[in-house]
Every structure is written in C-alpha cells, then in structure tokens.
Amino acid sequence: MARLQVEDVTVSFGGMTVLDDVSLDVESGKVACLLGPSGCGKTTLFHVVAGLTAPDRGRVLLDGRDITGVPGQLAYMLQKDLLLPEKTILDNVSLPLVLRGVPRAEARGQAGELLDTFGLAGTGDRWPSELSGGMRQRAALLRSYLFSQEFMLLDEPFSALDAFTKGDMHTWFLGVAERFGTTALVVTHDIDEALELADEIHVMRGAPQSGVPSRIVGAERIERPRTDRAGFSLSEEFLEHKRRVLELLG
Numbered sequence: 001m002a003r004l005q006v007e008d009v010t011v012s013f014g015g016m017t018v019l020d021d022v023s024l025d026v027e028s029g030k031v032a033c034l035l036g037p038s039g040c041g042k043t044t045l046f047h048v049v050a051g052l053t054a055p056d057r058g059r060v061l062l063d064g065r066d067i068t069g070v071p072g073q074l075a076y077m078l079q080k081d082l083l084l085p086e087k088t089i090l091d092n093v094s095l096p097l098v099l100r101g102v103p104r105a106e107a108r109g110q111a112g113e114l115l116d117t118f119g120l121a122g123t124g125d126r127w128p129s130e131l132s133g134g135m136r137q138r139a140a141l142l143r144s145y146l147f148s149q150e151f152m153l154l155d156e157p158f159s160a161l162d163a164f165t166k167g168d169m170h171t172w173f174l175g176v177a178e179r180f181g182t183t184a185l186v187v188t189h190d191i192d193e194a195l196e197l198a199d200e201i202h203v204m205r206g207a208p209q210s211g212v213p214s215r216i217v218g219a220e221r222i223e224r225p226r227t228d229r230a231g232f233s234l235s236e237e238f239l240e241h242k243r244r245v246l247e248l249l250g
C-alpha cells in the first residue's frame with residue numbers, strides 16, 4: 001500500500017479552480033517529486049497534503065488513514081523556512097522534540113547525535129547567521145526530520161541555493177533518505193532537480209489564472225539506484241527522462 005495517497009483533490013479560490021481532480025500516490029521509502037510550472041498550484045497541493053488547506057473535494061490518506069484537513073500529521077518544510085535567529089543551531093533543531101514534551105537536555109542530546117549525519121558537526125552552539133546557506137538548509141531539514149522521521153513534505157527546499165551547493169545537497173539528501181528509509185514528497189519547478197532526486201516525478205500542468213485548472217498529466221519513474229546518481233545528469237538516460245518530462249509539461 002502507498003504511504004501517501006492524494007485522491008481526486010479539487011481546490012478553488014473564489015471563482016478560480018486551481019486543482020482539478022488531482023490524484024497521486026507516494027510509495028513507502030520513495031522520494032517523489034511534484035513538478036510543474038510557477039503558479040500551477042504546487043504549493044496549494046502541498047498545503048492540502050500538510051492539512052493546512054481543506055480541499056473542496058477529495059481526500060488525503062497516510063497509511064490508509066484519512067488526514068484531510070488535519071494539520072500536524074506530517075513533517076513539512078516550507079520554501080522559506082527560517083531558523084529562529086536568537087536560538088543556537090542545536091536549540092533550533094531540537095525544537096520539535098521540546099514541543100512534543102521531551103525534556104530540553106534530552107532533546108538536545110537526541111538532536112546532537114544527528115548533527116554529524118546532517119553535515120552540521122561542530123555547529124550546535126553557533127547562531128544561524130554564522131552558517132552558510134547550505135548549512136542553514138540542512139539544519140532546517142534536520143528540524144523537519146526530527147518532527148517526523150517517517151514522511152517529509154518539502155516545498156522547494158533547495159531553490160535558494162547556488163548550483164554547486166544545490167548539487168551537493170541533492171547527493172546528501174538522497175544519502176540521508178536512503179539511510180533512514182524516509183518517504184518524501186518534494187515540490188519543485190526545477191526539472192533537473194526533480195530528475196536528480198526523484199524515484200517518481202508527478203507532472204502537474206495547467207494555468208489556473210488563465211482559467212485552466214491544473215491536473216496531474218503523467219508520471220515519470222526513475223529506476224536508477226540513488227547511490228548511483230553521481231554523473232547521472234550527464235547521461236543519455238537522464239536526457240531521455242528529461243525529454244519525456246518536457247513532453248508532459250507541453
């Protein structure tokens with residue numbers, strides 16, 4: 001059974017239908033990407049999955065359980081998810097555990113054990129402003145991960161990073177997902193990013209502002225193991241996937 005099922009979700013704002021009968025599944029332990037052009041409604045779907053927006057029609061199921069319109073069931077990281085500037089990195093990342101009632105020292109201990117894995121060794125006592133953009137992003141990811149290890153919902157998590165850092169972050173993220181068996185749905189408008197990260201890409205198309213509601217027009221499966229993604233973006237295979245995705249995008 002799929003971990004996440006989005007079934008026939010329709011969302012309108014005022015007279016504008018943004019999403020029309022959108023359905024997708026994310027299998028257990030897989031990284032899925034939701035790819036579509038700017039303004040098509042990806043963030044709207046993200047909000048529906050996170051329980052922050054109730055759809056007009058349709059359902060969201062996690063492990064078969066209906067979580068439609070119920071926030072707090074999945075860890076999510078928003079596009080501009082900022083760390084609290086007045087807290088150290090360790091206090092920032094251990095926050096989800098503290099909010100859940102874990103005593104502060106224990107929460108700091110648990111989070112501290114993961115700093116190394118998340119490429120943040122030695123940064124626990126530093127302030128967010130002292131870290132590079134990539135490191136801050138990893139800290140925000142660790143915070144989401146500590147909220148819920150099992151399913152992560154990420155909206156454009158790497159879009160603010162330069163191309164070099166982004167490439168490193170992709171490799172690192174796939175390593176973490178592999179190691180922890182994390183299931184993830186990543187929203188992006190960057191085709192190359194989707195191809196590098198995803199086991200499956202769900203392609204969304206539409207122009208709600210011009211009166212064309214968005215739908216999922218197809219999916220592209222990437223069979224290549226995550227551990228074998230180095231250099232993937234230079235291969236013929238990558239280009240073939242990209243051609244098919246571009247066709248779906250129209």
Ligand SMILES: Nc1ncnc2c1ncn2[C@@H]1O[C@H](COP(=O)(O)OP(=O)(O)OP(=O)(O)O)[C@@H](O)[C@H]1O
Binds near residue numbers: 038044
């Ligand atoms: N709360 C809202 N009220 C009214 N209209 C909204 C609301 N949220 C989103 N929209 C509209 O819905 C459409 C889809 O927006 P959304 O942010 O979901 O797109 P997106 O694909 O995530 O775009 P981007 O990639 O640029 O972030 C846009 O036309 C937007 O103006």
